[in-house]
Amino acid sequence: MNSIQKTPLRVSVLLVVAFFVVFLTYRTTVVTAFDRAILSWFEQNRTDGLLMLMDGLAFVGSTKMVVILGILLITFLLVSRSPLKDVSFSASVLLTTGILNTAAKYSVARVRPEEFMIIELSTYSFPSGHTMGAVSFYSVVAFLIWKRSERRSIRFAICSFSIMMIVLMGLSRVYLGVHFPTDVLGGFFLSGAILTFFYWFYYKRDKHSSL
Incomplete structure (x- = not known):
């Protein structure tokens, strides 16, 4: 496996390290x-218009909506x-995102930062499920469209x-104080x-080498 093939895997490892750095330091002063x-x-700069936008994003990024969009x-x-x-890449990313988010939360x-919340939620806070769902879903969609289109305008738009x-x-999760x-x-x-990791696994991994 050459260096270019290993790059996504190395990035994945670095991101895991970054995740644990956040986890290990969030309680510090x-x-x-x-x-x-x-x-x-954010609490001091809330406006009615932005609250409506952020509420809409909260709905779009809810677990039910992400599951529906993923199935579609x-x-x-x-x-x-x-x-x-x-198909395997998309399913693996979305399923693993849901599983690891739930496992990490519990x-x-x-x-949650209850004194800042304007929406009542009883689930745990770390890491943000809406954020993870958005990163995984929209990145997968962008990647799939990028693969299928040679037009720069379409690639840029997506x-x-x-x-x-x-x-x-x-931003919406912090803006809403949740x-x-x-x-x-x-x-x-x-x-x-x-x-x-799954990009490396499905698209860059040397199939003739062992994991």
Whole structure:
């Protein structure tokens, strides 16, 4: 396996390390102060218009919606007779994202920032499920469309849209006061690790070498 083939795997490992750095430091005084400062700033700058937008994003990024969108995506890939590799990659990323997010939440059991919340939620906080779902789903969609289109305008449009949705989803969780910023960072890192690992596994791994 050459160096280029290994790059996604190395990125995945680095993202896992970054995730654990966030996990191991979020209780420290410095990081806690950072979390609270960001939450306080968003709380002081809430507007009715932005609250409506963020509420809409909360609905789009909910577990039910992500499951529905994921099922629709896999169904489309199967009906359109897409390569099995694409189906397996998409299903692996989305399923692993859901499983690891749930496992991490209950393992860490971090309480949400209740004094900043404007939406009542009883589930644990770390890492952000909305963020992980957005990173995984929109990145997979962007990747699949990128593979199928040679037009730069389409590639640019889908990548821009996906990045926008991912960033807005992460910001919305802090804006609504339901997550600490470090929950969102942890979600970015963990879902990024999942994406890059399965990209390496299905598209870059040397099939003649052992894992």
